[in-house]
Amino acid sequence: MNSEIEKPEGVSLRPIPETAVNIYTPKNTFDATVVSKRRINHPSSPNYDWHIVFDIDGCDMEGKYRIGQSIGVIPAGRFNDPALNQIHRGLNSKVRLYSIASASWGDSWDGKTVSICVKREMSEDPVTGQLVFGAASNYICDAKPGDKVQITGPVGKNFLLPDDPLEHDFVFVATGTGIAPYRGMLIELFNAGVERDLWLIFGVPYSTDVMYEADFRYFEKTHSNFNFITAISREQRNAKGGKRYVQDVLVEKESELIPLLQKQSTMLYMCGLKGMENGIYQWLAKINSDLISIPEGLDAKAVQELARDAAEWPIIERTRNKERLLKETY
Ligand code: NAP
Numbered sequence: 277m278n279s280e281i282e283k284p285e286g287v288s289l290r291p292i293p294e295t296a297v298n299i300y301t302p303k304n305t306f307d308a309t310v311v312s313k314r315r316i317n318h319p320s321s322p323n324y325d326w327h328i329v330f331d332i333d334g335c336d337m338e339g340k341y342r343i344g345q346s347i348g349v350i351p352a353g354r355f356n357d358p359a360l361n362q363i364h365r366g367l368n369s370k371v372r373l374y375s376i377a378s379a380s381w382g383d384s385w386d387g388k389t390v391s392i393c394v395k396r397e398m399s400e401d402p403v404t405g406q407l408v409f410g411a412a413s414n415y416i417c418d419a420k421p422g423d424k425v426q427i428t429g430p431v432g433k434n435f436l437l438p439d440d441p442l443e444h445d446f447v448f449v450a451t452g453t454g455i456a457p458y459r460g461m462l463i464e465l466f467n468a469g470v471e472r473d474l475w476l477i478f479g480v481p482y483s484t485d486v487m488y489e490a491d492f493r494y495f496e497k498t499h500s501n502f503n504f505i506t507a508i509s510r511e512q513r514n515a516k517g518g519k520r521y522v523q524d525v526l527v528e529k530e531s532e533l534i535p536l537l538q539k540q541s542t543m544l545y546m547c548g549l550k551g552m553e554n555g556i557y558q559w560l561a562k563i564n565s566d567l568i569s570i571p572e573g574l575d576a577k578a579v580q581e582l583a584r585d586a587a588e589w590p591i592i593e594r595t596r597n598k599e600r601l602l603k604e605t606y
Pocket residue numbers: 373374375376393394395451452453454455456457479480481482485507508509510519521522523547548549550551552553555604605606
């Protein structure tokens with residue numbers, strides 16, 4: 277039993293609230309307290325990915341946010357110091373949005389916490405060779421239990437679970453920290469007793485980067501309707517000898533996924549890097565899925581040959597079936 281993802285005895289599941297947005301804004305923030313933080317990828321990974329739990333007891337957001345929404349964080353302290361901003365890509369109080377990674381009732385089951393998942397952004401300035409830190413991500417990853425953090429939100433109305441989640445099958449596709457909302461969604465679905473099929477296809481560079489792996493392996497062990505597949509781009513090869521990406525897993529598993537996606541009750545979610553969209557649209561075109569429409573003058577074969585920056589991609593994106601193909605990509 278893992279009491280963070282599986283309802284402890286005696287706890288009743290809280291109802292999923294109506295969708296509320298912008299309860300807190302940059303002009304009206306809430307001071308959340310850091311309850312805990314833990315690394316969620318392998319300790320030997322060169323990436324630092326953290327799960328951070330905030331206490332929101334007494335906040336108007338308590339019990340009012342939904343999984344699939346995001347909260348904003350306003351960096352402070354040294355990451356918002358104008359003297360350091362040149363180095364630290366200063367945000368000057370600008371809000372950075374992070375997807376909520378806990379179920380709508382929080383990791384505490386009572387709605388009094390909200391959790392996010394954050395990867396430290398670090399790179400070198402190509403001109404000066406100086407180390408460059410992402411201001412918000414390093415601010416959050418440096419925070420200690422007890423610290424106050426200004427938050428805003430919730431925001432987002434389009435990347436939610438449907439109101440009747442148990443009547444749907446789900447195919448969740450993530451790259452990198454785009455995994456965040458699926459953790460909360462899976463916790464909600466499994467604790468509500470979902471019997472339909474659930475797929476989680478998760479792409480990361482190295483096997484040490486698979487976030488929340490223990491949680492997903494636990495669900496895999498305890499729920500035979502859950503399929504969890506990782507695409508480790510820099511360690512595995514696809515059938516053509518290239519990097520194995522999430523869209524390659526869709527191809528590998530299409531004998532199961534095509535009939536699943538033909539059901540009008542199946543939802544497909546994409547979260548993470550914008551770049552993965554084209555590959556997924558190409559696969560959907562190839563299998564003749566009604567989740568997308570092929571622009572006039574093209575056919576499924578021509579979609580496979582579209583350049584990465586082709587003008588047709590935004591058309592495919594705009595005309596997708598927005599009821600069943602949901603995306604949160606950057
Ligand atoms: P990452 O660790 O670099 O992993 C991304 C994976 O996707 C890598 O395996 C990468 O492979 C692969 N990839 C690259 N191009 C691809 C393509 N065209 N098709 C399919 N896969 C591709 O990712 P990250 O740095 O965490 O970035 C995740 C993104 O999610 C960010 O843009 C972030 O803003 C966004 N996001 C974050 C949150 C959050 O709450 N933190 C929520 C939603 C979305 P290679 O690098 O080996 O090519």
